[in-house]
Amino acid sequence: MTETIQAHAFRPRDLVGGHVVIDLLNTVTARNADPVDRLDGYPRLLEWAALTEHFDPDALVALERLAEADPAGAARALDRTRELREDLHDLVTALVRQDDPAPAEAVRRVERRWKHAAAGAHLTVRENTAELQIDVATSGLDYLGHRLVLEAFDLLRSLPPERTRVCPGVRCGWVFIDSSRGGRRRWCDMATCGNSAKGRTHYQRKRQSTALVKPE
Ligand SMILES: [Zn+2]
Structure with a gap:
C-alpha cells in the first residue's frame, strides 16, 4: 500500500458508512485524491473498534493486553487487517460499479481469509439466530480481522x-449505504462534504453574479 499513514483520533462522524465493514473501508480517507490511512497502529484499530460499539469491550481489553505483550505480532495483524480492508474496498466498489467479473485477486484473498476465520469459529444457534462466533482465545490478535471478514461475506x-x-x-x-427514505443521499455527511460543496457552489455563484454586474 502506498498511501500516507497519518494519526487521527476517530470521532463518531467517521462512522457514516451504515455498516461496520464499510466504516472500516473509510479508515482510509481521500481515496479520490492522495489516500491517507488513519490506522497508524494496532492501538488505533482498537480505538476505532471501540467507537463502533460493534465489538465486545472485554474482547477489546484482551486484545490490548495481547498487543502490549507482542507489539510485532500486533503490527502484523494490523497489516493483515489493512490488506483485508483494501481487498474489500475493491470488491465493494466493483459491486457498486457492477463490474463483472469482480477483481479476481481480491476475491481469492478474501476467500482465503474467510476460510481462515471460519476455521476458528463456532457455530452457535441462539434465540432463533445462527451465528459464526469468533473469540480472542482462538483468533488472538486477528480477532477483529476475523470478525470483519465473516461480516464482510454477509455484507x-x-x-x-x-x-x-x-x-x-x-x-x-x-x-456509504444510503438508507434515507428518498434514496437521494449524495454525500457521506451533509455536515462535512455536503456543506463544503454547498459553500463552493455558493462562492462560484457569487463570483459569477459579481462578474455579471457591469461597472457603471
Ligand atoms: Zn465525503
Missing part, C-alpha cells in the same frame, strides 16, 4: 448496489 451477499455510493467530496471518496 457482500446483501449489498444494495443502487443504494451504495462513493462520496464525491473533495479529498473524500468514502463509501
Whole structure:
C-alpha cells in the first residue's frame, strides 16, 4: 500500500458508512485524491473498534493486553487487517460499479481469509439466530480481522448496489449505504462534504453574479 499513514483520533462522524465493514473501508480517507490511512497502529484499530460499539469491550481489553505483550505480532495483524480492508474496498466498489467479473485477486484473498476465520469459529444457534462466533482465545490478535471478514461475506451477499455510493467530496471518496427514505443521499455527511460543496457552489455563484454586474 502506498498511501500516507497519518494519526487521527476517530470521532463518531467517521462512522457514516451504515455498516461496520464499510466504516472500516473509510479508515482510509481521500481515496479520490492522495489516500491517507488513519490506522497508524494496532492501538488505533482498537480505538476505532471501540467507537463502533460493534465489538465486545472485554474482547477489546484482551486484545490490548495481547498487543502490549507482542507489539510485532500486533503490527502484523494490523497489516493483515489493512490488506483485508483494501481487498474489500475493491470488491465493494466493483459491486457498486457492477463490474463483472469482480477483481479476481481480491476475491481469492478474501476467500482465503474467510476460510481462515471460519476455521476458528463456532457455530452457535441462539434465540432463533445462527451465528459464526469468533473469540480472542482462538483468533488472538486477528480477532477483529476475523470478525470483519465473516461480516464482510454477509455484507457482500446483501449489498444494495443502487443504494451504495462513493462520496464525491473533495479529498473524500468514502463509501456509504444510503438508507434515507428518498434514496437521494449524495454525500457521506451533509455536515462535512455536503456543506463544503454547498459553500463552493455558493462562492462560484457569487463570483459569477459579481462578474455579471457591469461597472457603471
Ligand atoms: Zn465525503
